[in-house]
Amino acid sequence: MSTDTATKPPVGVRVRSWFGDNALKFYAVIAFAYLLLPVAYTFVFSFNDAGRTNIVWQGFTLDNWKNPCGAPQVCESVVNSIVLALGVTIMSTILGTLIAFALVRYQFRGRGTTNLTIFLPMATPEVVLGSSLLALFLNIFVPLGFWTVFIAHVMFCISFVVVTVKARLASLDPRLEQAAMDLYANEREAFRRITLPLVAPGIAAAALLAFSLSFDDFIITNFNSGQFTTFPKFVYVSATRGIPAQANVIASAMFFIALALVLVSQIRNMRRKEA
Amino acid sequence: MSKTDITKAEGDLYLENLTKSFGDFTAVDDLSLQVPQGSFFALLGPSGCGKTTTLRMVAGLEAPTAGRIRIGDADITYEKPYRRPVNTVFQNYALFPHMDIQENVGFGLKRRGIKDVDAQVADALKLIQLEQVAKRKPTQLSGGQQQRVALARAIVNRPAVLLLDEPLGALDLKLRRQMQLELKRIQTEVGLTFIHVTHDQEEAMTMADTVAVMNNGIIEQMGPPTELYESPRTAFVANFLGQSNLFPAKVSGVDGDNVVLEDSDGRFLMPKNRVADGVNLSSGSSVLVGVRPEKINIGPLDPGQEPPSHGNYVDGVVEAASFLGVSTQYEVRTAGGDAISVFAQNLDVHGLMPVASQVRLTWLPLHGFVLDGHEDINAGVESELVVG
Numbered sequence A: 001m002s003t004d005t006a007t008k009p010p011v012g013v014r015v016r017s018w019f020g021d022n023a024l025k026f027y028a029v030i031a032f033a034y035l036l037l038p039v040a041y042t043f044v045f046s047f048n049d050a051g052r053t054n055i056v057w058q059g060f061t062l063d064n065w066k067n068p069c070g071a072p073q074v075c076e077s078v079v080n081s082i083v084l085a086l087g088v089t090i091m092s093t094i095l096g097t098l099i100a101f102a103l104v105r106y107q108f109r110g111r112g113t114t115n116l117t118i119f120l121p122m123a124t125p126e127v128v129l130g131s132s133l134l135a136l137f138l139n140i141f142v143p144l145g146f147w148t149v150f151i152a153h154v155m156f157c158i159s160f161v162v163v164t165v166k167a168r169l170a171s172l173d174p175r176l177e178q179a180a181m182d183l184y185a186n187e188r189e190a191f192r193r194i195t196l197p198l199v200a201p202g203i204a205a206a207a208l209l210a211f212s213l214s215f216d217d218f219i220i221t222n223f224n225s226g227q228f229t230t231f232p233k234f235v236y237v238s239a240t241r242g243i244p245a246q247a248n249v250i251a252s253a254m255f256f257i258a259l260a261l262v263l264v265s266q267i268r269n270m271r272r273k274e275a
Numbered sequence B: 001m002s003k004t005d006i007t008k009a010e011g012d013l014y015l016e017n018l019t020k021s022f023g024d025f026t027a028v029d030d031l032s033l034q035v036p037q038g039s040f041f042a043l044l045g046p047s048g049c050g051k052t053t054t055l056r057m058v059a060g061l062e063a064p065t066a067g068r069i070r071i072g073d074a075d076i077t078y079e080k081p082y083r084r085p086v087n088t089v090f091q092n093y094a095l096f097p098h099m100d101i102q103e104n105v106g107f108g109l110k111r112r113g114i115k116d117v118d119a120q121v122a123d124a125l126k127l128i129q130l131e132q133v134a135k136r137k138p139t140q141l142s143g144g145q146q147q148r149v150a151l152a153r154a155i156v157n158r159p160a161v162l163l164l165d166e167p168l169g170a171l172d173l174k175l176r177r178q179m180q181l182e183l184k185r186i187q188t189e190v191g192l193t194f195i196h197v198t199h200d201q202e203e204a205m206t207m208a209d210t211v212a213v214m215n216n217g218i219i220e221q222m223g224p225p226t227e228l229y230e231s232p233r234t235a236f237v238a239n240f241l242g243q244s245n246l247f248p249a250k251v252s253g254v255d256g257d258n259v260v261l262e263d264s265d266g267r268f269l270m271p272k273n274r275v276a277d278g279v280n281l282s283s284g285s286s287v288l289v290g291v292r293p294e295k296i297n298i299g300p301l302d303p304g305q306e307p308p309s310h311g312n313y314v315d316g317v318v319e320a321a322s323f324l325g326v327s328t329q330y331e332v333r334t335a336g337g338d339a340i341s342v343f344a345q346n347l348d349v350h351g352l353m354p355v356a357s358q359v360r361l362t363w364l365p366l367h368g369f370v371l372d373g374h375e376d377i378n379a380g381v382e383s384e385l386v387v388g
Helices: A003-007 A011-045 A074-105 A111-123 A126-139 A146-170 A174-182 A187-216 A219-224 A231-239 A245-274 B003-007 B051-059 B101-111 B118-127 B143-155 B173-190 B201-207 B225-230 B235-240 B381-387
Strands: B013-022 B025-035 B040-044 B066-071 B086-089 B161-165 B193-198 B210-215 B218-223 B245-255 B258-263 B266-271 B286-291 B297-300 B313-323 B327-334 B339-345 B358-362 B368-372
Touching: A011 A245, A074 A111, A074 A146, A074 A187, A074 A231, A074 A245, A111 A146, A126 A146, A126 A219, A146 A187, A146 A219, A174 A187, A174 B086, A219 A231, A231 A245, B013 B051, B025 B051, B025 B066, B025 B218, B040 B051, B040 B201, B051 B086, B051 B161, B051 B193, B086 B143, B101 B118, B101 B143, B118 B143, B118 B173, B143 B161, B143 B173, B173 B193, B173 B201, B193 B201, B201 B225, B210 B225, B210 B235, B218 B225, B218 B235, B235 B245, B235 B286, B235 B368, B245 B266, B245 B339, B258 B286, B266 B368, B297 B339, B313 B339, B327 B358
Parallel strands: B040 B193, B040 B210, B086 B161, B161 B193
Antiparallel strands: B013 B025, B013 B066, B210 B218, B245 B258, B245 B286, B258 B266, B286 B368, B297 B358, B313 B327, B313 B358, B327 B339
């Protein structure tokens, strides 16, 4: 055996190991390209000097970014969506967190059934949820508008909040609360100083989830909103006669805000670990 | 008695007829004991014997079904955990993960409304020799360090009673030995009443002034470690604390200060004061004879050998011999059919006796003990195997 073959593996092995080392990178690049291409498209076309329809590239402009409320109803629908999502987040986070505590900490009749039914809104197709809610509202003569959408959103967001908070709570050692009570903290103090801070990341995650679910929802909203317009509904309705470039501006801005939030929290986490 | 007095109560700890049932299961059964102030007390028993339940009742984390708990004159039976002058070192330490070590240790002091806790926290950390980790989070500490922090967090409050629930259970053997000495040092230094729950008999014997051996919700025997070891009153204690050779025998009479016993291998003498309380010594009643393996002398059997003057001997055949360095452990089958373990110290008197060789076992009458014949010969044997 020559020294050459001893130091270098045969060609077949080398090709295979190169492929093994790089296949995942290759796949990841393709997958991300697939995911991010529509976002890139939306971002690029937010600079389109579009006029009425924003489908063909007609030249670069910053006008859309300078005046995002330029098109009729764009900003109104965004404000509607934000107000709605904030309200839904607060309501569903409070209710969902309380339900999660009850489910994890207490034995009561109907606990198993509650556990099961909590999952139903997550498993049911949105079309079914939206249409049956609409039927309900019409049957009891509730006028469609902000409040019907609010109720519908809270209903399905609660499920996600319960599941998220429950997971966090289940991993919390009950002996920590006992230790706090053993160390002279009464029930309220033990909850405030031990339970709440330890469950808080779960509650925060649940709130963010509820916000994005509500902000994003179209199908259930469309069934139950009447004249009330949210941003997703606005985009859908205007799609028939051409989405204004301002919608691209707002969508891109939302994407970058979300990205910035994630980056900031990641950096903070890394710093905390180093400290 | 007003409520502020209870949080400052001190004195001996009394458990009076304490009972705790969970449905049909009685975890703690009519338990009464007194723990003198400032002593190191161990509750020793196999898992499920009710020792942890007892501890949790003293801590206030479990309400007794019946009975009373007192510290000095103060009745704390149904007092909330945060109103008792009692602190616990939990089995898994239960350190608060979102607080640093300093905040963990200062938690109890702050809850009691003490404003400036820094000096006391620093003292407590000094006591456990961990001043340097004050600013770290619990997860950044090793198991042994976390254990000591849990101890400091409880001790800093100077409770009337400190409860330790298997505090060394999660540590490896070497660290455990080290922490046993450390715990004993700290207890002597601060002079608090320590109640230590453990299933490790060696741990209990090393540290405690008084050991209570618990089984099936009751205390089998209570006393200083040497007394429990030398004069067990039940088969469970004899087997759970160390190892014992127990074999059934019949009383054949009383000869002065000695009881004469008879079994398949012959006659034995036992001093009357080596007989457990309440054993029937009338002729013909059955008893259990016990001898610790290290109290037995083993030697090769010579033909025509005279019996020892005290008369306690059996002859047998070596069935197994394992050389352990410090000692050799023999399993001997007697002519009467009993299996007897012997630990022979490595004094090089007889050399190693090979398997199948004929041997004579002798022991001094005062090295044996006599138990009631109705005791279960194997009580406490299995539980020790599971644990060890």
